[in-house]
Amino acid sequence: MKNSKDFDKKDAIFNAMLELISKHGFHSSPMSEVAKQADVAAGTIYHYFKSKDELICALYIKLKEKYIETIFKNDDTNKTFKERFRHFYLQIINESIKNPKEFYFLEQFAHSPYLSTIPKAEITRLEQPVYDFLRKAVFTQILRDIPPKILVAFVMGSASSIIKLQLSGEFQMTSSDLELAFFTCWDGIKKS
Amino acid sequence: MKNSKDFDKKDAIFNAMLELISKHGFHSSPMSEVAKQADVAAGTIYHYFKSKDELICALYIKLKEKYIETIFKNDDTNKTFKERFRHFYLQIINESIKNPKEFYFLEQFAHSPYLSTIPKAEITRLEQPVYDFLRKAVFTQILRDIPPKILVAFVMGSASSIIKLQLSGEFQMTSSDLELAFFTCWDGIKKS
Amino acid sequence: MKNSKDFDKKDAIFNAMLELISKHGFHSSPMSEVAKQADVAAGTIYHYFKSKDELICALYIKLKEKYIETIFKNDDTNKTFKERFRHFYLQIINESIKNPKEFYFLEQFAHSPYLSTIPKAEITRLEQPVYDFLRKAVFTQILRDIPPKILVAFVMGSASSIIKLQLSGEFQMTSSDLELAFFTCWDGIKKS
């Protein structure tokens, strides 16, 4: 029976791994350190996860799910698509900036050979909401007629770079900068 | 005295490391394997590089320099900026697709904690040509008046996502897809 | 109070350990696996046995006892000693071949440092029936006048090698081969 204590421990392990990897990368995040940070014995981790890789992959899926959920939070389907997209785009940026550990982890994972160990179907499932959101707008001729995969790559890729810019500390974005970023993206993808 | 043999060896080491990291990531690329692939003794690597990290960082700088150079190849300053930008954008995508190992290495590096070990000044120096190229166009009111850092992030980030899409094998881009991608980017950044 | 359920559990543990060790050896037979195969919790084993070593030793004594008992089954004291010995020798071989797990376990144990942890007196007690059987025949001048310990070693050692030969699958023994093996042993030990 899963009780709250179980969840506490599994979550403590997830959090410790997230903390370490976001800061030091995969190969400087030993299981012994994860155990220490999670305040469990090294062996305990292996009751919850078969291996370090499995733990990392499970963490990726968990965070990616949460992330996708987050960026659609407060989506108001009554508004115009442009307004909804604006909300969506700024949400991506703002939420990532508020959760830098999650962002760094997801970025590292997605640009590492780990990604290819996740079945394609799983990734498709995770990203489905984003596809659906944008595809529909292509269909209704609100957005430019581009293959949705390219559209998603374009939007997410540009957003992700802007987040990194902010998090790197190189550049402090004001809200009007964010507004500019949104317009830049929107003018690119909208049907002209 | 540096002779051609020296260069051969250093390059062999660079190539071996590139090969391994692009395929297996930073961990899973042991120095012993690098030595084997480069056909030198393990100790020899340490005549050229102080440590594994230094080797990886040196490789990053080398590849990044080459990459920046490449994307400005055949830039014709007599053409309109739009034409020049189109060439630049397609060059980024096409060259990366032709050199997946380099692309994967640079991506991994740029999304890992390694990046923050490179002095900011060095990164600024490397990316200077891109900034100059775009900043000038902002100044001459060809491009939207956005902080150049955001502009660079936007352009490079969207391009990089599109490259990953193609290299992942999920989506085969035609040249008309590429053209669409260019227009999407251009319409976003151009002064309207 | 020992009830039938207790015996069931203890026996289930014994059987699981036997199964595992005969197949994978002492190492590669973790207690967690024993628990799983015996369908009890890991901790339960420690209600019946103080430690893994104690369990293994208890299993040895149990199986050795059963084995000695088995080889004297249907011993007919009215027959000639030669006939009784023939029955005894063939029984050793046939019963072992019918119970390979028990045979492999006993062999592994007897040739490992575990054996020396069993008190000599205990081993003497276990093997007593065999000594008595052969010693008496030495005394009555049916068998060659050799120290009984050597006699026992000779008979049991040769039988055990023949069993291993059969169980290894290298050689399929017919009943006439068995008869030959018996005569070989008999002609060696009988008083000439």
Place this chain on the structure above:
Amino acid sequence: MKNSKDFDKKDAIFNAMLELISKHGFHSSPMSEVAKQADVAAGTIYHYFKSKDELICALYIKLKEKYIETIFKNDDTNKTFKERFRHFYLQIINESIKNPKEFYFLEQFAHSPYLSTIPKAEITRLEQPVYDFLRKAVFTQILRDIPPKILVAFVMGSASSIIKLQLSGEFQMTSSDLELAFFTCWDGIKKS
């Protein structure tokens, strides 16, 4: 290039493993202890052997080879077969008693699941001289007409038990005991 130092180190590792396993068994002979006894670093072992298992198997083959060689030492083909066999049988016993570590290791190995990891062809190769020696004597009608595999099992199995008896300290064999043991074996296998 293999020089004497190489051999020294490999041999030191072999000896350390032999020492430990003969005394404590496979699973109480950690590589760290082997390294300590061999006076090398833990990692050094892995320059010579891929894994612990490979080291153990290599040691088995080495010792088995040496053992087979030893038991035919000073075999005088001019003598009668009976005399040659007597020399052979006593040599087996005496050499094993003089080298208890080797004997214990070989016994443990041969009665463990390790044995089945050695290709059958390899084992056949190792035992060939014994087969040839006895088979020829069957052919020339000096020995009883038994399948040579059974003959070998019989001789080696009985000898091995007698050695264990002596090494266990339970029984001090005199040379006349040995002589008796030889006659017991000989009378069993000789053509009557």
Place this chain on the structure above:
DNA sequence: TATGAATGAGCGTTCATTCAT
């Protein structure tokens, strides 16, 4: 009794780095 999550010492193994040659 019975459970099984939790422990943590200790395992086999790897690998960045050194250094005698």
Place this chain on the structure above:
DNA sequence: TATGAATGAACGCTCATTCAT
């Protein structure tokens, strides 16, 4: 320079054992 055997700290992981329930 170049070598590659040698190092040993540190890794991922196992597993006999314990203990709160």
